[in-house]
Amino acid sequence: MKYLPLPPGAGDGVIMRQCRKPGWALRQARWLASAATYQRFHGNPWRILPAGFTGADADALFGLYDSRGGSGPIARIRRPAIPYQSCPMCGSLGGRSLDHALPRSRFPEFSILHENLVPACTMCNTDEKGGTYRGIRRPERFIHPYYDRWASRALWRIEFGPDLDALQFKAVSLPTLSRLRRHIVDFHVQTLLGKEWRDSVRREWGPLPANLRRRVGAAPSVDEMRAELEIRLNDAIACYGDNCWDAGFLRGVLADPAVVAKLILRVQALPG
Numbered sequence: 453m454k455y456l457p458l459p460p461g462a463g464d465g466v467i468m469r470q471c472r473k474p475g476w477a478l479r480q481a482r483w484l485a486s487a488a489t490y491q492r493f494h495g496n497p498w499r500i501l502p503a504g505f506t507g508a509d510a511d512a513l514f515g516l517y518d519s520r521g522g523s524g525p526i527a528r529i530r531r532p533a534i535p536y537q538s539c540p541m542c543g544s545l546g547g548r549s550l551d552h553a554l555p556r557s558r559f560p561e562f563s564i565l566h567e568n569l570v571p572a573c574t575m576c577n578t579d580e581k582g583g584t585y586r587g588i589r590r591p592e593r594f595i596h597p598y599y600d601r602w603a604s605r606a607l608w609r610i611e612f613g614p615d616l617d618a619l620q621f622k623a624v625s626l627p628t629l630s631r632l633r634r635h636i637v638d639f640h641v642q643t644l645l646g647k648e649w650r651d652s653v654r655r656e657w658g659p660l661p662a663n664l665r666r667r668v669g670a671a672p673s674v675d676e677m678r679a680e681l682e683i684r685l686n687d688a689i690a691c692y693g694d695n696c697w698d699a700g701f702l703r704g705v706l707a708d709p710a711v712v713a714k715l716i717l718r719v720q721a722l723p724g
């Protein structure tokens with residue numbers, strides 16, 4: 453969840469070059485028209501329909517990514533010289549891969565369009581989306597890192613359920629966003645943040661009291677506890693960005709007085 457500048461090589465050049473190769477010229481007009489639609493509507497899956505390539509045309513377009521993805525400009529989108537602090541799609545610290553914002557299985561014409569290739573972690577690219585590219589109702593879609601400039605600030609947090617011993621929680625948009633953006637962010641985080649994320653929250657929650665106690669002592673006040681959590685939140689943002697998993701977790705803790713109170717109780721209950 454992060455705004456990124458368009459990668460070098462975005463635009464029609466990639467199509468024009470390919471269409472100079474033998475057997476490709478007949479695809480050019482339709483291919484360029486579909487790319488223009490993508491650029492005009494900023495990759496919005498509610499505004500863009502598949503171009504309708506079928507059979508050998510669809511297979512050839514789909515396969516371009518396999519032959520081009522390992523080297524050259526596409527590899528540089530996947531592995532930029534300066535790595536991102538956290539996954540631009542989901543905020544994890546997972547390995548680097550490349551995600552098709554609109555899946556090439558359904559939109560083979562965007563297989564190597566640089567605007568459609570978003571650096572993302574391996575989890576985003578494989579597990580969580582599972583071919584999903586939009587929700588059931590408008591405007592549910594994923595945040596597009598190249599076009600959603602508003603994604604450059606904090607977007608989400610955890611919302612804890614009432615039973616903190618059972619530790620139920622979900623990812624939600626921040627109430628400071630507009631209604632439209634909240635719909636998009638809710639869809640984005642609730643679709644992309646899956647099992648790996650839930651496991652990471654549990655791993656963070658369990659040892660947190662012991663971890664906090666070393667900083668705040670055995671009987672912290674609410675203000676002392678909040679101050680320590682805010683330091684941690686600011687550290688997480690500085691190291692990994694506004695929307696990394698740690699930042700979403702700590703914003704969620706700070707947003708809920710019952711969670712802060714529970715942490716204080718757990719710190720007090722620690723032996724020794």
Ligand SMILES: [Zn+2]
Nearest residue numbers: 539542573576
């Ligand atoms: Zn990711």
